[in-house]
Structure formats: structure tokens, C-alpha cells
Amino acid sequence: MSYEEGLSSTITDWLFFNSWWLLLPFIMLLVVAAFIVAFVLLLYMISPLISPKPLKLNGAHVVVTGGSSGIGKSIAMECYRQGAFITLVARDEVSRNKQNINVVLCISVDVSKDYGQVESVIKQCQEKLGPVDMLVNCAGTSFSGKFEEVEVERFRSLMEVNYLGSVYPTRAVITTMKERRMGRIMFVSSQAGQIGLFGYTAYSPSKFALRGLAESLQMEMKPYNIYVTIAYPPDTDTPGLAEENRTKPLETRLISETSGVTQPEQVAKTVVKDAVQGNFNSSVGPDGYMLSALTCGMSPVTSITEGLQQIVTMGLFRTVALFYLGSFDSIVRRCMIEREQSKAADKRE
Numbered sequence: 001m002s003y004e005e006g007l008s009s010t011i012t013d014w015l016f017f018n019s020w021w022l023l024l025p026f027i028m029l030l031v032v033a034a035f036i037v038a039f040v041l042l043l044y045m046i047s048p049l050i051s052p053k054p055l056k057l058n059g060a061h062v063v064v065t066g067g068s069s070g071i072g073k074s075i076a077m078e079c080y081r082q083g084a085f086i087t088l089v090a091r092d093e094v095s096r097n098k099q100n101i102n103v104v105l106c107i108s109v110d111v112s113k114d115y116g117q118v119e120s121v122i123k124q125c126q127e128k129l130g131p132v133d134m135l136v137n138c139a140g141t142s143f144s145g146k147f148e149e150v151e152v153e154r155f156r157s158l159m160e161v162n163y164l165g166s167v168y169p170t171r172a173v174i175t176t177m178k179e180r181r182m183g184r185i186m187f188v189s190s191q192a193g194q195i196g197l198f199g200y201t202a203y204s205p206s207k208f209a210l211r212g213l214a215e216s217l218q219m220e221m222k223p224y225n226i227y228v229t230i231a232y233p234p235d236t237d238t239p240g241l242a243e244e245n246r247t248k249p250l251e252t253r254l255i256s257e258t259s260g261v262t263q264p265e266q267v268a269k270t271v272v273k274d275a276v277q278g279n280f281n282s283s284v285g286p287d288g289y290m291l292s293a294l295t296c297g298m299s300p301v302t303s304i305t306e307g308l309q310q311i312v313t314m315g316l317f318r319t320v321a322l323f324y325l326g327s328f329d330s331i332v333r334r335c336m337i338e339r340e341q342s343k344a345a346d347k348r349e
């Protein structure tokens, strides 16, 4: 043994017999890291058990309420493109030529008034096209205005159309879906169903209500292999939005500009994909993504990735949100001051 060899083995012996504990923190760190890696791997291994099997749209029967205009129409077209048979539901008679979409069945009914009527039209369409594989609750309407300026009747009518108008069709299809142990239900809420904003005192609650319905229903329906999706679109370029803009207060307009206006085809693509995959949450755009992670609360999780992303990003997004909230408050205050100043100026004249 040379002198150098002898020296290095002496050092190793010394480390091993006397100071091996110096390595203890590193060993512990390694063990913890290994555990974390193993845990995440395990989660990914069991993820197929959590994620539902995708629905095949080809040949499926899809009912779209509010399918004659805007987002509903785009959803119907997207499902049709993927090979589904479509039943369109709206109040006004839907003229096939006007709707450049080859729907198989058009039904004219008010989804929010009489449950008996809704049940009977669903029965009719099931007799013609077979059991409903996917129901899209998109019939709805919006209204914006200052709380004290909104007619009292409006609070009731929005709740009726947006909330009950989603309960009734769902109630009418659910028994058959449970028997068949399959199905998809989509509710179209709104970003205004995740946050309450100036001008939406009548609209937001009707969209928040859908979340309570969706969460409760999902818990009941999961063992029956029925998956619920709740979609939260941003402002979308539709006849409905144009109508809403006629009464929109300046504050609401300025705040909503944060997440811009999306095209209905884009919204349709995203939400249909999520519903097919059985994702509970469906959001559109980067703001939509942040809002959903931030407001996930106790809503069901449909993939491990989604859960991990929520855990990691929540604190960060809350920080971002505080800045948004601050800017919204300052918009509201600025508008109030400007209004008062112009009122005072009018008086002086």
C-alpha cells in the first residue's frame, strides 16, 4: 500500500467511524425527497382510477338548451362536428335554414317555467334519438345594472331562467342516465359565477347557484359514472352579450375588460373537451385558469395534475387577485367621484 492510498483509507475510516453523523442531514433530505417522488408517482399511478373514461361523441345524443344562439349554438355545432346527434332546445321556433347547423331535432319550450313540459319534451326527444348521453344547460340570460336600479322582478326572472332552467332539464334526464350508468351534464355558469362584480347583483347569484347544484349533483352521481362539468366562460361575443351591453354600467364594462372578449367557437371547443373528459371544472383563457384555481374550494378534482397545480398555485394567485381587487375598487371609486363632479358641474350651469 502506497503512502497516498494509506492516507485516503485512513480518512474514510475516520469519517465512517467517527463523523458519519455529519452526513445525517443529507441522508434525511434524500429520504424525504425520495418519499415525495414516490408519493407523486403513486398518485400518477392511481390517477386512471380518478379520471373518468372519455365519452365518445360520435353517435351520441346531445341535448343543448339555448342551442339556437351564441355559446349554445357553438356548442351544438362543435358536438355535431364530432359526430353527435343534436337536439336543440329554445323558446322561439328554431328555423333550420337560419341555423346553418344540421340539427336532428329542434324543440321549442321554455326550460324555466313548467317542469311537466320540460319532462315531456325530453321524453319526446329520447323516443326519437335514443337516451341522452350529454345534456348541455346553456339556456340563460344576463342583465347588468346598479343594484337599486334593477327592477325587483329581474332578480326572480334571472334565478328562474339561469338556475331553475338548468335544474329542470337535468332532473328530466337523470333517471335514465342513472339506469344506464353513464352520462354527462354540463352547466354553463360564468366568470361572474366565481366572483361577484359591480353591476351583477342580479346575474351573479344565479350563476353561483349553479356551482352549488353542480357540486352536490356530482357527489351523488359519481358512483353511477355520470360526470358533471361546470363551465365559467368570460365575456363572449354573442347576441346575448350585445343585449347586456345596452344597460351595462361603466364600472362593469371597465372591470370586465380585464379578461377581454372571447369568441363563442373558442369557448365551445374548450368546454366540450372538458365535458367529454369528465372534468368538473372548465375555464377559458389564462384569467379563467387563475380564477378556477383560486376559487376551487371543495369542488371535486378530476386529475392529479389539477390537484397538484391547485396546491402549488393557490397562494400565488391570491396575491395576484389582491392587486386585481384593489384595481376594481379604485375603478368603482373613480367612477363615483367623476359622476359626482359632473353632477355638481351640471348644477352650477
Ligand SMILES: NC(=O)C1=CN([C@@H]2O[C@H](COP(=O)(O)OP(=O)(O)OC[C@H]3O[C@@H](n4cnc5c(N)ncnc54)[C@H](OP(=O)(O)O)[C@@H]3O)[C@@H](O)[C@H]2O)C=CC1
Pocket (backbone or CB within 6 Å): 065, 066, 067, 068, 069, 070, 071, 072, 089, 090, 091, 092, 093, 109, 110, 111, 112, 138, 139, 140, 141, 142, 161, 162, 165, 188, 189, 190, 191, 232, 233, 234, 235, 236, 237, 238, 239, 240, 241
Ligand atoms: N355571452 C357571454 O358573455 C357569456 C354568457 N354566459 C352564459 O352562457 C349562456 C348563453 O349565453 P349567450 O350565448 O350569450 O346567450 P344568447 O342570448 O345569445 O342565447 C341564449 C339562448 O338561450 C335560449 N333561451 C333563453 N331563455 C330561455 C328559456 N327560458 N327557455 C329556453 N331557452 C331559452 C335562447 O333562445 P330563445 O330566446 O329562443 O329562448 C338562446 O338560444 C347564458 O347562460 C349566459 O349566462 C356565460 C358567460 C359569458
Ligand SMILES: CCCCCCCCCCCCCCCC(=O)[C@@H](N)CO
Pocket (backbone or CB within 6 Å): 142, 189, 190, 191, 192, 197, 233, 234, 235, 236, 240, 241, 244, 255, 256, 257, 258, 259, 287, 290, 291, 294, 317, 318, 320, 321, 324
Ligand atoms: C387571479 C385572479 C384573476 C382575476 C381575474 C379577474 C377577471 C374578472 C373579469 C370578470 C368578467 C366577468 C364576465 C362575465 C361574463 C358574463 O357572464 C356576461 N357577459 C354574460 O353575458
